[in-house]
Amino acid sequence: MTISTATTTASRAPLVGFAAHLLLLAALAATVGLTPWGWLTGLAYAAVLCGLFAVALLRAGLTFAGWANLVTFGRAILTGGVTALVASHLTGHDVPTVLLVGIAAVALAMDGVDGQVARRTGTTTSLGARFDMEVDAFLILVLSVLASAEYGWWALAIGAFRYVFVAASWGLPWLNAALPPKFGRKVVAAQQGVMLAVVVSGLLPVPVAVAALAIALASLTWSFGRDIRWLFRASRVRVSARERWSAAPECRPVLAVR
Numbered sequence: 001m002t003i004s005t006a007t008t009t010a011s012r013a014p015l016v017g018f019a020a021h022l023l024l025l026a027a028l029a030a031t032v033g034l035t036p037w038g039w040l041t042g043l044a045y046a047a048v049l050c051g052l053f054a055v056a057l058l059r060a061g062l063t064f065a066g067w068a069n070l071v072t073f074g075r076a077i078l079t080g081g082v083t084a085l086v087a088s089h090l091t092g093h094d095v096p097t098v099l100l101v102g103i104a105a106v107a108l109a110m111d112g113v114d115g116q117v118a119r120r121t122g123t124t125t126s127l128g129a130r131f132d133m134e135v136d137a138f139l140i141l142v143l144s145v146l147a148s149a150e151y152g153w154w155a156l157a158i159g160a161f162r163y164v165f166v167a168a169s170w171g172l173p174w175l176n177a178a179l180p181p182k183f184g185r186k187v188v189a190a191q192q193g194v195m196l197a198v199v200v201s202g203l204l205p206v207p208v209a210v211a212a213l214a215i216a217l218a219s220l221t222w223s224f225g226r227d228i229r230w231l232f233r234a235s236r237v238r239v240s241a242r243e244r245w246s247a248a249p250e251c252r253p254v255l256a257v258r
Helices: 005-031 036-060 067-090 097-110 113-122 126-151 152-172 184-201 205-249
Strands: none
Touching: 005 036, 005 067, 036 067, 036 126, 067 097, 067 113, 067 126, 097 113, 097 126, 097 184, 113 126, 126 152, 126 184, 126 205, 152 205, 184 205
């Protein structure tokens, strides 16, 4: 059996990332402590993350992950640390809020770095864009889980919104169509992580924290609602065009038969 150089190189980044994730978990365990559930959650996250990243690199035919993707991968590893800390907190361990929010803040702050690196190095790819989006979505989900434990399970909807949308697209394929770029969508997406990080920091009075979560959820509902409406209207236009095409055979190209 032979293993190509491309395959070996493509698998190196996920393996190194898995090792880095283990070091991060060990450092957290040695300094603030992790519960067995924290360890299990962190390890499961690392295995899924690195496995999916390796598969994505191979499918994209990349022999090098690219600096922008490596920055995003670093953000994903930090997100794994936050995930382990949240799991430990929810299973009875007193996790320092400053550390948890600090790691999450670094991961959020790095969100603009990978895009800049991709544009400056001319390595913007669909893989990088999807990877960046998935890391953002999962970090928001983890922070919303923590917020829901403190302020009510309704706050979990902030993190679950995108995953419900993806699940709905399995039964409604028109939801998978490409959306036009919207600045408002980017603003709302960035707002979720920042507001959740501030809320779970405990710096806000409870009424203000609840109001902030409500604003975050309302803006997210508006953003998704606008996109779903656009996608539905676009699907109706496509269906109408196909029906007109079927009803007007004279408009079809005619192949000459000799």
